[in-house]
Amino acid sequence: MPTAIVNELVSVLGSERVVTSGDLLEQRRHDYWVRSHLDDHQGRPAPRPACVVRPVSVEEVVAVVNACRRRGAPLIPFGLGSGVCGGVIAREDAVLLDMSAMNRVRAIDETNLLAEFDAGKNGLEAEKVVAMRGLTIGHWPQSIAVSSVGGWIATRASGQFSTAYGNIEDIVYSIEAVLPNGEVVRLGRAPRAAAGPDLRHLLLGSEGTLGVITGVTLSLRWAPERSAHSAYYAKTMAAGLDAQRRIVQGGWSPPVMRQYDTVEATRNFAESARGEDSLLFMVHEGPSGRVEAEVSGVDAIVRKAGLEPAPVEVVRKWLDARNHVPTWESFLKNGIILDTIEISAAWDKISGIYDAVTASVKQVPGVLAATAHSSHVYRSGVNLYFTFAARPERREDMAATYDECWRRVIETTAAHGGGIAHHHGIGRVRRNYLHHDLGPGGVALLQTLKRALDPVGFMNPGVLIPDA
Amino acid sequence: MPTAIVNELVSVLGSERVVTSGDLLEQRRHDYWVRSHLDDHQGRPAPRPACVVRPVSVEEVVAVVNACRRRGAPLIPFGLGSGVCGGVIAREDAVLLDMSAMNRVRAIDETNLLAEFDAGKNGLEAEKVVAMRGLTIGHWPQSIAVSSVGGWIATRASGQFSTAYGNIEDIVYSIEAVLPNGEVVRLGRAPRAAAGPDLRHLLLGSEGTLGVITGVTLSLRWAPERSAHSAYYAKTMAAGLDAQRRIVQGGWSPPVMRQYDTVEATRNFAESARGEDSLLFMVHEGPSGRVEAEVSGVDAIVRKAGLEPAPVEVVRKWLDARNHVPTWESFLKNGIILDTIEISAAWDKISGIYDAVTASVKQVPGVLAATAHSSHVYRSGVNLYFTFAARPERREDMAATYDECWRRVIETTAAHGGGIAHHHGIGRVRRNYLHHDLGPGGVALLQTLKRALDPVGFMNPGVLIPDA
Known part of the structure; x- marks a missing residue:
């Protein structure tokens, strides 16, 4: 165990905030990515982190960020762990930053229809507390009961009511975050601004690589008549x-x-x-x-x-x-690997993508089904939410079968001019496909941003951003 | 005249694209900021640029960017010059990049309701060409007849129909740009994406400091029934x-x-x-x-x-x-300096800002009127569009009077918790006030982005980003 960073964190935060043994370390090894569950199931478990840190204030997050940066210790932010793209996988030298203890309702404002939460606040709890006043956030991801408001920002989430109410970037009012350099920023101070680039968008979708989101203010609506x-x-x-x-x-x-x-x-x-x-x-x-x-x-x-x-x-x-989240274990026990993959495309491309993707995935040996529904609509196009399930003849082929199904969905979508990620994010599962959406220049630009904000490279390494 | 960069540009682009004398140099010295017009009027004219370059292709823009970066020559992008915040002021060693010759309609797509234009396309011409098909961009800035679609992006513009149709960030689908390193990026390939930070937002509001916008795809609507x-x-x-x-x-x-x-x-x-x-x-x-x-x-x-x-x-x-744009000269001749200043704030702050700003500006000696209207509405708040006019006793006080009126509007708005820039941008007039919207951490973050993307510092220096 890398004792130096753990000792420093204990000395700064106190031992009750720095967990170094027990079930919590086991539970925080990864998020809800089925591939990590498969690896657990098949005896290739992700390692435990060096420690799990559970801050209760922005100041404590700053202390953790500064300690990790100075020692070059990998820092992995963790909201409530509902991500499905492998945005969280621990390593033995990593500090796992568990945000779930930062879960206060900071303010509810019925005049300006704003609600401010600690980033670790459970989504459904946040919705319920505004619903008591007759208000709604209007953001209903399937994972609402198991995800955090900060996670919504970090992954650029979409809710089931997005076609009228917008995705998370349309609902967020301001974001409080600790940057890799330890600086606290609070971005978004007005209903709308033309005050340079909208810096909130550096954190929306950053998946823990460019900062730690600590507070979120969301724009509300009155419950519909x-x-x-x-x-x-x-x-x-x-x-x-x-x-x-x-x-x-x-x-x-x-x-x-x-x-x-x-x-x-x-x-x-x-x-x-x-x-x-x-x-x-x-x-x-x-x-x-x-x-x-x-x-x-x-x-x-x-x-x-x-x-x-x-x-x-x-x-x-x-x-x-609609808020049922499947458990993977019963499928894995039966030798079945399955997942959902959401993409989007312009209207004139979407039916071609549906036909080509389902046909291609069905050709993978062991595939039982390749299906889809749409769920988020725009004037320019729509998403598709593919589901595949496969039971390869040999259980040791489950991982390779999984990877091949993903590859076919993403490469076929990209070949037909679609976007490879509608709302689950990139994590590890899409990281090597990101060039399809950003182009080589866009990937290089993202790498430049990463180097500028996190020259040490300690923030959630291995996620989102392709290696230079 | 800095002959080296001019000679290089002539050799790369040909002499017909590089204007080194005549009226065009005079006309491109600055944008529509009334302060620049006052300086002209009072015998303090902005200098001419070393040359005005008028590219007709993305490749030519790349060549200009590369030449300027290598020689450290200031490069000042210029759309159609309708900016009112001093985003363009030439200097003798600067290359003025006039985008108005890049004015093609690249594509109109009636299935996906998308239209792609060269960045220099005149806004009203763009609207008219889609209107011939029964479509509308739905973006109607007061300046529509004298602004470019690329300028809309560069300044984070708002249109008069924004309350339902959104501001330019809600209407833009993709952005093509040449970064300071000469790389061409094309950002935005899907109706919506969760593929890392939305990099289009680096260019939206960048005011020529982080790249040159060369192409814009906008999301359309059918004309209303x-x-x-x-x-x-x-x-x-x-x-x-x-x-x-x-x-x-x-x-x-x-x-x-x-x-x-x-x-x-x-x-x-x-x-x-x-x-x-x-x-x-x-x-x-x-x-x-x-x-x-x-x-x-x-x-x-x-x-x-x-x-x-x-x-x-x-x-x-x-x-x-509504699309009448005032001419400054008749006012200046009569010793009157005037301007509009748009801010925004949450609902519970806006009336207080209206009262305090108008009262404060009226106390400036020579002020004839300080008034306002609102024009862009959000669930969380609204903008105010202040107008002031002043005729100081001594004409040599016009500039100082102008600066003091601006100072009072911005500082009073900020003191009451409002945002200092709703839709005209920052330019030079708000640059030293930007910390009010971004906070010290946000300003430092913007400076970090600038250093990362433009380490030479040649892209529109002196605009938007406060000195470090």
């Missing part, structure tokens, strides 16, 4: 996607727009699925008059596009199950 | 602002929401102004059903807040005059 549901059958995935395009380009913005391919419609909504049809449904929210106008406007567009009404009960069923 | 106008009187500025808060927090988003104080209402809408009342008006746009719901929903909120209907003709009058 009215909510309505609608659902439709489309003959093909392409027909449903085109209808979605017409809806959003027609000036409507249902907070939720989701479309499932045939297999996923049957898997998730067996009682309502119809033959080979794809299933599209929406949640409409807002002032009553606007919701009524939207339900009627959307219905006209969708019927003109040839879609047919489906039972709206599917929406309630989805709402009830 | 329906448009409607509404107008109201508010007894006080504060009452009208509070009504605006209730509208936008109530879930409505009229693209245009503007409120004028008593003096500006009388100045701009004499036939409709009423006593001491403030005047609030809106443009509602979208699908018919939504517009009808909004007009009715807004009316209910506003009347409940105690406002009374005003003649909607004011909206037409504003629409007809």
Whole structure:
């Protein structure tokens, strides 16, 4: 164990904040990336960190950052561990910075509709505390019950209601962070600014490589006056996607727009699925008059596009199950490796990507299914959320099968002009594919930023940024 | 004249692209900042640049950037020169990079609603070319007829329809730029990405200090099906602002929401102004059903807040005059110095800022008027657009009077917790106030970025970034 850094941290923070043994070290070895679970399952466990540090104040985070930088000890920020791309994997010489003890509600402001939290605040707890005042953050990632508000920023998260309410970058008002040099910055002091580059965007999506997010102020909404549901059958995935395009380009913005391919419609909504049809449904929210106008406007567009009404009960069923997070272990025990991969693309590319990706992944030996749904809609395009599951003949091939499925999804998406990462981030699983989104110049620019902010290279090494 | 860099540019680009004499050098000495016009008027003209370079391709921009960097020659990007904060002031050793010859429409995509332009494309021409297809960019800065699409990005511009359609950062899809190291980046390849920090934000608001923007892809909308106008009187500025808060927090988003104080209402809408009342008006746009719901929903909120209907003709009058850009010369000849200063703040601070700023500026000797209107609304707050005019007793005091009015607006806004720059940018006029928005850590971070991207320091020196 690298005792020097651990001893220093104990001397600065006190021994109750620096955990060096026990279950916590075991639990903080990695995030929710299925590949790390597979490695555990197959006897290749990630090492424990040298220690887990649990600060309760910004000042303590500064002390940890400064100690690690000076000693060159790898520092790995950890929110609530719900990441699914391998953004957290410990090493024996690393300090694991567990933010979960920084979980206060700092302020709720009903005049300006702002709420400020410690970065480690659980997302669902944050939502509940504003909901008690009739407010909502409007950000509902599937992981809301197991993720932190700081993690939302660090990974550039999206919520299920993003089509109207925006992704996390549209909801965040200000970010407090400790930079690798130990400096505390508080970025975002006004409703909008033209005061140079928006520096909040250095931290949004930085995945622990450019600083530690310690506080987050989010912009709220009043809970909607009215909510309505609608659902439709489309003959093909392409027909449903085109209808979605017409809806959003027609000036409507249902907070939720989701479309499932045939297999996923049957898997998730067996009682309502119809033959080979794809299933599209929406949640409409807002002032009553606007919701009524939207339900009627959307219905006209969708019927003109040839879609047919489906039972709206599917929406309630989805709402009830939407924050379920799967456990990997039961699948792994059965020799099954599975994952979801979200990408996005312009409208004229998305159906081609759906067809090519599902066809390509199905050719990987052992693959049981390759399916998709869409869940986040923009005037310029839409995301696809692929799911694959595979049971290779030999269990020792599970990791290679997993990697090959990922490779096919990402390379096929990129070859068709899509973006390789919609909202789960890069972590380790996409790191070697990042050039597809940024281009060589963009990757070099990101490397330049990293060197400038963290010349020691101690902040979450091995994540996000390709090696120079 | 620094002949070495000029000779190199001539040898690389040809003499027809490198202008070393004539009116163009005179015209490109500075942008539309009234302080530069005052200096001209009073015999303190900014120097001519060593040359004006007019590239027609990205490759030529790369050649200019590389030549200037290698020789350490200051490079000053210039779009169409409509900036009002002193982002462009030439010097004798500088290369003025005039982007106006890069003005092609690269592509218009009616499926994905995207349009790509050379950065030097005139804004109104860009809007007109998409309008011919029934589309709109939806970005209407007052300067639209005299600004470039690249300038919109470089300054983080806002348009008059921003309350529904967003500011330029919400409209931009991708940015092509030449970095100070000569590398070409093309950032933004998908409708949305979680692929590390959004690097487009390094260029949005960079004001020529971190790269040269060469191409811009914008996300479009179909022209609205329906448009409607509404107008109201508010007894006080504060009452009208509070009504605006209730509208936008109530879930409505009229693209245009503007409120004028008593003096500006009388100045701009004499036939409709009423006593001491403030005047609030809106443009509602979208699908018919939504517009009808909004007009009715807004009316209910506003009347409940105690406002009374005003003649909607004011909206037409504003629409007809809204892209008028004042000429400074007639004022300067009469010994009058004037300017507009836009700031923003959270709702609970904005009325206090209005009162304190107007009271403070009126105390400056020679000030004739200090007024304001609001024009960009957010759930969390709103902007104010102050106008001041002063005629000091002695003409030689005009510059000092101007500086003192600015100082009071900015320092008073900051003291009351507002943001010092809503949408005109920083340039030179706000540079020494930037710490109010970014904090000392943020300013240091911006300086770090500048050193990392432009270690030579040749890109638009003296602008935006405070000296270290």
